[in-house]
Amino acid sequence: MAESVKIDDLKEDMNEGLIFHDFLGKDIYHFKNLNPIKVDDFSLCQLSAEETSTEETAYRADFEKIHQSIESGAFDKVILSRIKVMPTQKSALEIFERLNDYYQNTFNYIISCPELGTWIGASPETLVSIDQLKIKTMSLAGTKTADDNWTQKEIDEQNFVTEAIITNLEKVNCSEIQANGPNTITAGPIEHLQTKITARLSNESDWVKLVHELHPTPAVCGIPTEASKRLIHQVEKHDRNFYTGYIGLLSKKHKQFFVNLRCMELLKGCAKLYVGGGLTADSKPDLEWLETERKSITLSNCL
Numbered sequence: 001m002a003e004s005v006k007i008d009d010l011k012e013d014m015n016e017g018l019i020f021h022d023f024l025g026k027d028i029y030h031f032k033n034l035n036p037i038k039v040d041d042f043s044l045c046q047l048s049a050e051e052t053s054t055e056e057t058a059y060r061a062d063f064e065k066i067h068q069s070i071e072s073g074a075f076d077k078v079i080l081s082r083i084k085v086m087p088t089q090k091s092a093l094e095i096f097e098r099l100n101d102y103y104q105n106t107f108n109y110i111i112s113c114p115e116l117g118t119w120i121g122a123s124p125e126t127l128v129s130i131d132q133l134k135i136k137t138m139s140l141a142g143t144k145t146a147d148d149n150w151t152q153k154e155i156d157e158q159n160f161v162t163e164a165i166i167t168n169l170e171k172v173n174c175s176e177i178q179a180n181g182p183n184t185i186t187a188g189p190i191e192h193l194q195t196k197i198t199a200r201l202s203n204e205s206d207w208v209k210l211v212h213e214l215h216p217t218p219a220v221c222g223i224p225t226e227a228s229k230r231l232i233h234q235v236e237k238h239d240r241n242f243y244t245g246y247i248g249l250l251s252k253k254h255k256q257f258f259v260n261l262r263c264m265e266l267l268k269g270c271a272k273l274y275v276g277g278g279l280t281a282d283s284k285p286d287l288e289w290l291e292t293e294r295k296s297i298t299l300s301n302c303l
Contacts, residue, residue: 004029004031006115016252018250019248019250021242031113053082083275099120106262117265118265121261124187131253140194141158141193154193190295215245240274244260245260247260
């Protein structure tokens with residue numbers, strides 16, 4: 001059980017609980033006084049809403065708008081997302097159990113409260129891990145199946161993200177920045193390119209500034225970040241809500257934040273799946289649509 005409080009922003013003296021932060025920073029919740037509970041005591045809140053999936057024709061139209069902006073030279077990369085609504089009669093805990101079976105090397109969570117409803121996810125991406133002055137983060141971009149080979153498009157996409165993260169670390173005066181990768185990692189039925197990055201903070205109190213600089217990462221928003229965020233808001237017809245936001249686990253000595261990917265919002269009688277992919281100058285609409293379908297497979301199998 002926990003107490004949930006809506007907050008305006010992170011504060012340097014926060015040292016316990018869980019943060020659930022949406023993509024735009026409009027809805028930020030701090031869950032305090034976390035205690036272990038039995039499964040039978042877990043209270044589920046399922047909101048009712050009329051939702052429809054993003055049609056492929058609409059996705060292609062959005063793709064063209066963003067791709068034209070990239071080709072004009074204004075952007076290196078922009079993430080386009082969509083939603084997929086699927087019927088389900090399974091309980092949230094049944095879905096979560098199946099998700100744990102499919103994703104065994106990711107950060108898996110289930111959050112439920114009256115203000116938010118019920119959210120379930122499995123994130124392969126650490127936004128940042130902070131152990132006093134030591135920090136660890138990663139760039140994660142590019143998606144393929146185990147049978148495919150990496151193309152230059154995915155390699156370039158991953159490099160964009162790595163360079164942008166290192167630049168953001170330098171803005172917070174981090175030192176001893178080191179990057180190791182990219183390497184291939186597995187997340188359920190698909191693979192990603194990952195570069196592990198380590199660094200050192202100048203002051204422990206800078207952790208809030210660090211999180212602000214890192215979110216949203218180019219892997220969920222684009223390059224340049226603020227312009228990409230505005231373009232996404234103009235083009236996407238749906239509200240991302242907590243998709244591509246982050247989840248933070250706080251203690252006095254350690255703080256760990258995960259990007260909220262591979263997630264779903266459980267509604268009455270259906271689940272709203274959130275998926276997306278990074279568009280660059282080399283992106284093709286058929287392949288990008290297919291990538292989002294691949295990312296939705298494991299989530300939909302849980303339903």
